[in-house]
Structure formats: structure tokens, C-alpha cells
Amino acid sequence: MDRVRTDEQDPLPWCIVIALAFLALAWHRLGIPTRIYFDEVHYIRAARKLLEMTRANAEHPMVGKELIAGAMVFLGDKPLFWRVPSIILGTAGLFAFGRLMWLASGRRFATIAAMILLFTSFAWFIQSRIAMLDMIMAGFGMLALWQFAAALRLSGGKARWRLAVSGIFLALAIGTKWSFAPAAMLPGLFVMVVRLKEHGLRFLLARDSRILPGISLVEAGIWLGVLPLALYWATFAPAFLYPVRAVDPFAPIAFHEDMIRLQDSVRKPHPYRSVWYQWMINWRAVWYLYEHIDGARRGVLLIGNPFSMLAGLVAVPWCLWAAVRGRVDALAFAMLYLFSIGLWIVSEKPIQFYYHYLxxxxxxxxxxxxxxxxxxxxxxxxxxxxxxxxxxxVAMFAWFYPIISAAPLSGGPRSYEFWMWLRSWR
Known part of the structure; x- marks a missing residue:
């Protein structure tokens, strides 16, 4: 059990209940539509090519595609099974997010509220039900941050193995999609800043610190830097063995330059493209699905919860203000938000979508x-x-549930208009 110095009772039972409720609801109709939809086309094809030891979708790392391919091998090449890695990591990531909040804040209500808000944020639910890379990345990322937060509450050997597990999850998150890289930098930066403040020029080797006592910054750097990088590169091992166009295991820089070139090469205009400030105000939606399929008119509309996504924008400056007054938990979540959105503010990726706001x-x-x-x-x-x-x-989630879950819709071809609060969502 995670130990936190607080008078409040650990809401672990509630964390488990909320995560299981999410799993049950997300699993309902998980196999619908019974064919590839939206960006599944890229990753299902890439997973199949991977099983043939053929290169495909080389612009992204391989962990997510390896998991989808593994689901095909062990469960079957069917729509329901393609989506199993996403729903597993979505559920695990939601639980980890709750444990992260508990360890960071020690506050029972904040922990339960965080899980409910993420559950009902729309994007976490939708991405947990589709065979894309984003939820696999986010799920591993939340597990990594949870384990790092747990390590900060421990010392010596107990902290060491938590740091190692955190590093493993960091590797798997970045090995699925690079989007987690800015957030992955923060744990190491946090430890370095604290050690500099406490020990000055001795910050690299000092072990007598109030956080991670018994572990030097050099050792922490191994668990949070060297290990993730080594394991990240190891996740490309299948590509080292391709019979044609194999990746050179001794040329990671050249290979990553090629990956960046491939990502920047997608410049064809897309009707659902958007940019970061539109994501923040929930302005531009993405239609993953809207057609008559599996016996009914069905839709999956990717937007954010109209209430919580806007209310959250007010909470960020409050967190920064609270951080000035000494709230480390508020500082942590504000920095995680700003670093993650900052990636897309400075990114030169020509085509971006709302799911990058996950x-x-x-x-x-x-x-x-x-x-x-x-x-x-x-x-x-x-x-x-x-x-x-x-x-x-929760009410917003319930109201929009039919149009974010591929539920049968009544009212004919224009039944979607019931949920079109903004013209830009069409």
C-alpha cells in the first residue's frame, strides 16, 4: 500500500471501484464497429506487417504496435482484440492517476475527484476503446509517474526498485509515442533541482537528502535516464531483424532522424486538423465514426467534456498561485500540464489533431x-x-455517452445534430 503522511484515509478501495467501473463501461461494445475505423487503419496494418517482419508506420516507435500484434497472436485478429491493449492501459492508467494524486496530495477528495474527472473527460474513455497508440502511451506514462511518486515516499532499496520500475514504464511510454517525452523529463529535473538546493556543488553524489535518501543523483539518473533510454532502444529489436531494410542497432541517431523526417512529411490538409489553442477551449472536434454500421446508425465524436475541460483552465493559474505559496502537488500538476501542452506549442509537426491533447x-x-x-x-x-x-x-459524460461510445442512434442520418452545441464540432 502507498504510504502518505496524512490524517486522511487512503481511498484505495474507491480507486479500485472507479477503475473497475471504467473497465466495465469501456468494455461494453468494445468490438463495435466490427471493422477498422479512423486511425486504426495505420496501426492494425503496421501490427500485421510487424508479424510478417516487414517495415511499416516507421514514423512512430514500436511498443504500441508490438502490443497490438501480440493481442492478434494470443487472442485473435479481430476488432475486439485489437483494442484490448488500449483498454487495459486505459484502466491501469486511470488507477495509476488516482494513486499519483494520492501520493502527491495526501487528500482523499482530490484523489477520488481526479479519477472521476479523468473518467468523464471523454478523451480518456474514447482512446481506451480504439486501437491507436495514444492510450497505450498515456497508460504507461501514468504508471511511470505513480511509481516515481511512490519512490519519493521511500528510501534506500525500497525507493530504488520503485525508481527502476518508473524508468521501465517511462521507456514503454516513450517507446509507444514520443508525446510523453516532456512529462518524462520532469521527475529527473525535480530531483536535480532539490539536490542543487540542498547540496550545492555536492549535488551529484550527495545521499543525505530529504527525498530519495541513500540514493545519489547519479544513481537516480541511471534509473530515470540511462535505463529508460537503453530499454527504449531495445524495444526496436524486431526491426533489427527485418530481412529487408533492417534497422542498424548501432545507428540510433540516423534512424531517429529518418523517423522525424517521416513525421514531418505528412502535410496534406485534413478536415479535422487543429492546433493547441483550439484544443484548450474545446473548439475543434474529430469524427472517428459516423455511419450506419453493425445494424444501426453509430458515431464516435472526439471532443473534451464541455464542463471540466474549460473549468480546468481556471484551475491551472490557481495551481501556479498555490505553488508560490508552497503547494508542491499543485506545482507538479501545473508543470505536467504546461510541459505537455508546450510540446505542441513549439512543435513544427504540420498536421495536428485534438487527440494530441490527451x-x-x-x-x-x-x-x-x-x-x-x-x-x-x-x-x-x-x-x-x-x-x-x-x-x-458526470452529467455531461452521460449526456454525450451515445455519441462517444458507438451506441445505436435514433433519428436518421442527422441524429448527430442533437449533440452539436458548436458549429465547429460538425
């Missing part, structure tokens, strides 16, 4: 949970505002 939107829900926790603790009307905010987030 990670920033996740950390945004953490910021909102911490802000609501302050209201909850004040009691009175403020407590009702906090509880009411969660109720509104």
Missing part, C-alpha cells in the same frame, strides 16, 4: 481536482460547489 487534458484534470479539493475543505456552500462540479462533469 496528455495535457489528463494533467488538467489533476489541476481541477486540486482546486475543487480546496472548495470541499472550506465546507458550506463551497463544498456544494465542489460536489456539484463533479456532478456536472
Amino acid at each position: 496528455l495535457p487534458g489528463t494533467f488538467l484534470m489533476g489541476c481541477l481536482a486540486l482546486a475543487l479539493d480546496v472548495l470541499w475543505r472550506r465546507g458550506g456552500k463551497a463544498k456544494w460547489i465542489a460536489a456539484g462540479s463533479l456532478a456536472v462533469a
